[in-house]
Amino acid sequence: ATSNADGGKYPGGLKRELMPKHVAIIMDGNRRWAKNRGLPVQLGHKAGEEVMKRIAIKCSQLGVKVLTVFAFSTENWLRPQEEVGFLMKLFEQVIQTDFNELTRHDMQISIIGDKSRLPKSLQSLITTAEESSKSNKGMRLFVALNYSGRYDITQATKKIASKVRDGILSAQDIDEGSFDQHLETSQIDFPNPDLLIRTSGELRLSNFMLWQLAYTELLFVQKLFPEFNEGDLLEAFRSFQQRQRRYGGV
Numbered sequence: 001a002t003s004n005a006d007g008g009k010y011p012g013g014l015k016r017e018l019m020p021k022h023v024a025i026i027m028d029g030n031r032r033w034a035k036n037r038g039l040p041v042q043l044g045h046k047a048g049e050e051v052m053k054r055i056a057i058k059c060s061q062l063g064v065k066v067l068t069v070f071a072f073s074t075e076n077w078l079r080p081q082e083e084v085g086f087l088m089k090l091f092e093q094v095i096q097t098d099f100n101e102l103t104r105h106d107m108q109i110s111i112i113g114d115k116s117r118l119p120k121s122l123q124s125l126i127t128t129a130e131e132s133s134k135s136n137k138g139m140r141l142f143v144a145l146n147y148s149g150r151y152d153i154t155q156a157t158k159k160i161a162s163k164v165r166d167g168i169l170s171a172q173d174i175d176e177g178s179f180d181q182h183l184e185t186s187q188i189d190f191p192n193p194d195l196l197i198r199t200s201g202e203l204r205l206s207n208f209m210l211w212q213l214a215y216t217e218l219l220f221v222q223k224l225f226p227e228f229n230e231g232d233l234l235e236a237f238r239s240f241q242q243r244q245r246r247y248g249g250v
């Protein structure tokens with residue numbers, strides 16, 4: 001409805017037709033941000049929570065269809081027990097407070113990752129939140145919790161192996177398309193991120209969506225996640241729009 005009003009242009013010189021459909025973010029640097037300020041690491045994660053919410057709202061306003069944020073990896077259990085415990089409680093709070101606000105922006109929220117190892121109280125909050133937002137029509141928000149790319153590929157392989165064993169799928173029919181259908185991102189229109197943003201200057205994928213990132217444009221920014229703001233998001237999208245995507249072709 002607004003396409004003529006703004007001549008196809010978005011704020012900050014962005015072009016509507018070149019917007020990334022699926023954006024993924026590795027929200028890195030919460031602890032360093034806290035330590036730099038002489039604060040407990042918990043306050044770094046709290047600051048990250050606030051930024052996550054603002055960025056999700058901005059993405060949905062800009063017409064992003066899918067946003068996937070990496071909140072807790074399968075390796076993060078190795079952190080001090082106190083920090084892990086705090087994060088699990090924080091995720092419960094996020095679901096009970098921030099998610100309500102995000103669903104008011106019509107977002108449909110899903111958790112990806114191995115939920116079985118999460119505290120039972122968190123698991124039941126997740127089920128309720130997913131249920132209550134499932135008919136929303138706006139941006140799809142995936143929060144990766146106890147997730148890793150290798151986990152995702154492994155769980156897809158298990159599902160496929162069971163289907164072959166049960167005679168539902170033949171080995172010859174396993175291809176990239178059918179594999180896609182068994183990943184945690186299978187239920188959506190744009191399973192592969194167009195743009196991955198990682199904050200805090202680290203140049204790694206850290207076992208995030210390994211299959212889905214095959215042709216994703218990567219953007220590494222120096223700012224720590226709690227410092228990342230809406231202006232930085234627009235800047236990231238401008239950088240994305242200047243790239244030429246060839247997907248291995250010419």
Ligand SMILES: CC(C)=CCC/C(C)=C/CC/C(C)=C/COP(=O)(O)OP(=O)(O)O
Binds near residue numbers: 072094200
């Ligand atoms: C549900 C939800 C989206 C919650 C938002 C809270 C949030 C941003 C959690 C991410 C936690 C995390 C492991 C951040 C990475 O920074 P780090 O701790 O690795 O920092 P460092 O690299 O400085 O050590």
